Amino acid sequence: MTRDSATPLRYAQNDEVGALRYAQNDGGEFVIPRPVAESLRLAVRDATI
Amino acid sequence: MNIAEKSLIVISGSNSGIGLAMAREMLDRRHAVLGLVQDAKRDPVQHPDYRQEQVDMSDPDSLQTRIMEILRGIDVPVRALVNNAGVGRMGFLEQLSVSDLQVVMNTNFLSHAIVTRAFLPLLKRQGYGDIVFTGSESALSGTRQGSVYCASKFAIRGFAQALREECGKANVRVSLINPGAARTPFFDDLHFEPGEGADEAIAPEDVAAVLAMALEARPGTVLDEINLSPLHKVWRRK
Known part of the structure; x- marks a missing residue:
């Protein structure tokens, strides 16, 4: 799969409880829970590729 | 202390074999080390800058949650993530159970993908860091009685190559170390082992030295893949 043919990736947003959520190609999510995101000082800008 | 001295190597x-040698090498170089181990009761390191957490690398379903718990407890920069855990199940394919296939692929490949994915946002935020995989000579060519083991190591090699392309922009380097036969407890449960001669197996410390070299390379250079072999390749049946 080339980058051009890949499904466009939607990237992360902080939800209302502060978890960092990565939208995945299959409709699922990779979630970094809020306590972890806060502990690691992760913000939306850190979730880009 | 500078970052290199106080930062963490995961x-x-x-707590065994090559990983144990790596932990000792990193501690000697004044890093702190966090071990992810199958059996936390076994701690041969015994060092004030070392701690270990129990994880089941063969169970992808529980691993994600467990790694998040561990990440929450990390409060220093992560200098490197070393994905080293591995198991061997050798034999002709007909001799391997479905459970064998799953354990090898989960431990040697899928767990590393899951752990790496969990650490990646942190490493990218830092804007530096190394992800190192312990591959194998079995990542380079298939061998008799090594079908699933070779498959798992080929998988990690392809994974590392792709990840390297994905991480360069974030200044996160990805390296793969491919040891040949190493004199470790890896062979305890297998029906063969390296020859007894000093030049018939590499030492775990050899691999640890290569890890140090990869981490200490100039930041703009990545040691993408390094192969190690014993001078004389000799196998013997037990």
């Missing part, structure tokens, strides 16, 4: 499989 190593899976750090």
Whole structure:
């Protein structure tokens, strides 16, 4: 799969409880829970590729 | 202390074999080490800058949650993630159970993908860091009685190559170390082992030295893949 043919990736947003959520190609999510995101000082800008 | 001295090296499989040698090498170089281990009761390191957490690398379903718990407890920069844990199940394919296939692929490949994915946002935020995989000579060519083991190591090699392309922009380097036969407890449960001569197996410390070299390379250079072999390749049946 080339980058051009890949499904466009939607990237992360902080939800209302502060978890960092990565939208995945299959409709699922990779979630970094809020306590972890806060502990690691992760913000939306850190979730880009 | 500078960052290199106080930052953390995370190593899976750090209480045995190559991982143990890596942990000791990193501690000697004044890093702190966090081990991710299958059996936390076993701690041969015994060092004030070392701690270990129990994780089941063969169970992808529980691993994600467990790694998040561990990440929450990390409060220093992560200098490197070393995905080293591995198992061997050798035999002709007809001799391997479905459970064998799953354990090998989960431990040697899928767990590393899951752990790496969990650490990646942190490493990218830092804007530096190394992800190192312990591959194998079995990542380079298939061998008799090594079908699933070779498959798992080929998988990690392809994974590392792709990840390297994905991480360069974030200044996160990805390296793969491919040891040949190493004199470790890896062979305890297998029906063969390296020859007894000093030049018939590499030492775990040899691999640890290569890890140090990869981490200490100039930041703009990545040691993408390094192969190690014993001078004389000799196998013997037990």
